[in-house]
Amino acid sequence: MKKACVFLCLCCVAICYGIPQQKGISLEFAEYGGPLIPTLSRVSVEIPGSLLGDVPILGRLRIGAWYLAYSPFLWPDPMLEIGARINYRLTNRERSALYAGLGTAFEYFDGSFGVPLIANLDWCIRLFDRYSTGAMLEILYWPASFGIEAAIPIRFNDGPGFGVALLPGATLYTDLAQFILNPRLAVAVRYEFGSEK
Amino acid sequence: MKKKQLVLLGITILITSCGEMPFYRSGAALGRLTFATGSASSRAPASRGPLEVVSPRMLTDPSMSFVDAFYAEYGTLVGTFTPENVVLPISLGEILLFDEGNPFGNIFIRIPPKDALEDPAQFVADFASPVAAEFVALPRGQYDRLELRVNPGHTLHVGRGYSHQPDYTTWTECSVQVELPGYGPDLIDIPSRLPDDMVFDQDFYYDFSSGWDEGEFDYFALQDQVFNPEFGRYFERKHIAGDNFAFTMQYLYPRRIPSVLDYRDSDDAYFSHWHVFTSEVNAARYAISGEGDYSQHTLLIPLSPIEIGALEKETTIVLHFDIEDLIEVYDNKTPGDKTDDIVVLAKNYWERFSISLE
Numbered sequence: 001m002k003k004a005c006v007f008l009c010l011c012c013v014a015i016c017y018g019i020p021q022q023k024g025i026s027l028e029f030a031e032y033g034g035p036l037i038p039t040l041s042r043v044s045v046e047i048p049g050s051l052l053g054d055v056p057i058l059g060r061l062r063i064g065a066w067y068l069a070y071s072p073f074l075w076p077d078p079m080l081e082i083g084a085r086i087n088y089r090l091t092n093r094e095r096s097a098l099y100a101g102l103g104t105a106f107e108y109f110d111g112s113f114g115v116p117l118i119a120n121l122d123w124c125i126r127l128f129d130r131y132s133t134g135a136m137l138e139i140l141y142w143p144a145s146f147g148i149e150a151a152i153p154i155r156f157n158d159g160p161g162f163g164v165a166l167l168p169g170a171t172l173y174t175d176l177a178q179f180i181l182n183p184r185l186a187v188a189v190r191y192e193f194g195s196e197k
Numbered sequence: 198m199k200k201k202q203l204v205l206l207g208i209t210i211l212i213t214s215c216g217e218m219p220f221y222r223s224g225a226a227l228g229r230l231t232f233a234t235g236s237a238s239s240r241a242p243a244s245r246g247p248l249e250v251v252s253p254r255m256l257t258d259p260s261m262s263f264v265d266a267f268y269a270e271y272g273t274l275v276g277t278f279t280p281e282n283v284v285l286p287i288s289l290g291e292i293l294l295f296d297e298g299n300p301f302g303n304i305f306i307r308i309p310p311k312d313a314l315e316d317p318a319q320f321v322a323d324f325a326s327p328v329a330a331e332f333v334a335l336p337r338g339q340y341d342r343l344e345l346r347v348n349p350g351h352t353l354h355v356g357r358g359y360s361h362q363p364d365y366t367t368w369t370e371c372s373v374q375v376e377l378p379g380y381g382p383d384l385i386d387i388p389s390r391l392p393d394d395m396v397f398d399q400d401f402y403y404d405f406s407s408g409w410d411e412g413e414f415d416y417f418a419l420q421d422q423v424f425n426p427e428f429g430r431y432f433e434r435k436h437i438a439g440d441n442f443a444f445t446m447q448y449l450y451p452r453r454i455p456s457v458l459d460y461r462d463s464d465d466a467y468f469s470h471w472h473v474f475t476s477e478v479n480a481a482r483y484a485i486s487g488e489g490d491y492s493q494h495t496l497l498i499p500l501s502p503i504e505i506g507a508l509e510k511e512t513t514i515v516l517h518f519d520i521e522d523l524i525e526v527y528d529n530k531t532p533g534d535k536t537d538d539i540v541v542l543a544k545n546y547w548e549r550f551s552i553s554l555e
Binding site for chain 1: 203206207210211213214215217218219221222225
């Protein structure tokens, strides 16, 4: 499975096209499996900074917020998370764009809560028209514990309108006393407002 | 300027990050484990039904054979009796899930979680009325060993949490109530005795003299509690009514010379042999190498391989103690005299613990 993913990504990178710029607000619902049993569900919204003003810096930003629950249908039990982040476009080449993000969230679970620092890198690579891949790396930090999430998204029909994405990846969470290494697979349905041009 | 703002934002979030990490966020299929205790009238594993016994009956530990010599001196077995009630203080310090398939090796789960430590009831396993601990999240996996560190011997707990860093004081009772037909007029009360070296050397002095902020702790108040006869009963036999008696668990341990009614440390198998409640010692030590030595409080329960958290989100681990015919009475080689008869736990009593999944 891993070899197949790597091979697929290499093939994709070899035939890259330009990266599209997100013009409108997008909504996404993702179902995460651990790796095959549905465990997490997430609904998120992403707003391109360009919608907030004509300042050049805003053109490089994407602002996102999400609601995440440890249940297949967004039910907030036994864990819920509400978070927000800002992604900043570091590079924007013909074929790819690299975003770095910073965010935080509030988590409630089993009577406890957590507020992590979330830092992420999101490398978007354009494949064929309206198809894209890339790499996503997310690091979460709580006092005395942290998590790392990595995924290789494969997005179909990327751009305005409905699209679907597969997000195979893996997570590592630890409080240094316990480690949980888990392969993870997610399926996401996405809708982006606006038109292509 | 823009980069500075981002760096400032990052530092701000870093400083304000707080709380605990939810393992749920990994997306792993986590089982939720709760702990309960319950009596078991039979040692036979139940192959069907809601309870799945996952610990085979403990193998007889050859190193425990020294106890056989004690029983050989007790005389003829007069009868076996099932107590109405058994209460054991159990310190649920840790569960060790030994996952062969996990590249990170053993996973230690501390139960009960910190919040539950505020509830003293969770330190007492009453085998007549089960108690349950809080949920803890378990990573999905197959486990071949689950080891509970129980504290079946002490009536006294000074502090909760780590033994070397107590943050509270409490008492937990261990008692066995049993009806011994025909013994009502014959067995006199034996008042509580504390072993000389128990409180100061092992619990009291050590716990509260090292690394402890004395400003937050009234040492003398606790000392009064320790020696108040209402607390800390250790070696006691008490006639309740009729033929009913209450014993501390320590009284019922097999002793070298049990006919001596006064307490002597040297007779106490529990104190003389640190592993009196331990089985599968070698296997357990192998599993937790590097974790330090077990104390005499440890009860280790090896498991058949179990799958936790595959589909269901909740798993209850139930600790059973088979109390049927738990009490044995011997005639102390004086068949005509009941007053010196020996009341003791059944041979290999430590093998009566078992674990099931619910």
